[in-house]
Amino acid sequence: MENSMLNRLAVAAAVANALAVSFPAMADTFNTTANVSSTITLTETTPLSFGNIFAVASTAGDGTEATMTVSTAGAVSVTAGSGDSTSDSRIVSLGGATAGELTVSGAATYTDLTVTSGAGLVNLVHSSGSPNAAIFTMDSITTSPATTTTGQTDGTGALTILVGGVIGASDTTTYSSGYLDGTYTGSYDVSVSY
């Protein structure tokens, strides 16, 4: 009987091991990746520029400012100042104005992006920073696609946004020096989102 029991044990062990061999398993571990990129890259490829201008500020501060408009297509138009008790402000375009061009890149392809602009306008001030030098007020900017509307990215995830704007000549008693020769700069904000 002892042998019989041992035999059974041996067979049981063999069967058990046979079962283990019949259902072996192996495992290995590998990396898995994802790349979150929710931020859209917006690059200024052409600055919005009002070119060379002749400008006269009004120091009366009681009239309507002269304005200059550059459309998103690059077309230029001006309006004369009026109504001042002394002399009206003036802007004369001397050429070189260009619409701005912003480029979205790295976004999802063929996807609508919402363009938003108009907030955060900063006036154009002279490079000297002189507090007495007249400034140009940045009255508005326009975009194509228009603000709060959507534009669709192309097959590479790119979208071009054209930017135009309106500046006004100074019509205030604040600045005693009028306009100085030189470069006037300011900034504006455009944002895009999915």
Place this chain on the structure above:
Amino acid sequence: MTSVSATDQQDPYANVTACCFSSSAVTNLFSLLLILSAAIFSCTASAEAITEQQPLSFGQFAITDNTIVSTMTIPYNGLPPSVTGNIIPITPGQAGHYLLSGFPAYVLFYITVTSSNLTKGGTGQPEPLVLDNFTHPTLTANANGEALLKLGARLSTTGNGVSYVDAPYSGTITITVSW
């Protein structure tokens, strides 16, 4: 040597183990069987391998909002990914391809996959991306004991309102193959 009794000879197990042995001999046989089977298993296991041919990847995408659970599912069969919620694919992901080799010919594989969450830089920092719903076709080894495992999966955002940082996210999957 101890003779086997008549009872033992009628025992069907005795026929399997064959002949008659002393207690020590049977014990030795028992040990031998264990060693042999372990050796066979060991030799067999050493030849098997799972080799990554292309990693499982969810590509590049934007998550515009995490106030709801959003998902991206990569099919194992190469079809485009499907998304729900606020995930916007930018560059496509891909199913994982893993070559199973060194297995017995024509065996049916049983595949299980476990995973960690995907985290920023694989460092475990929040906010995690959750992996689950792994998919693959029924898989049988060919005459050479090989098969290509194509693996799809679902990625989910937490939906708890916490924003995801722009970054590469990574984690691990463990593929267990039995046959």
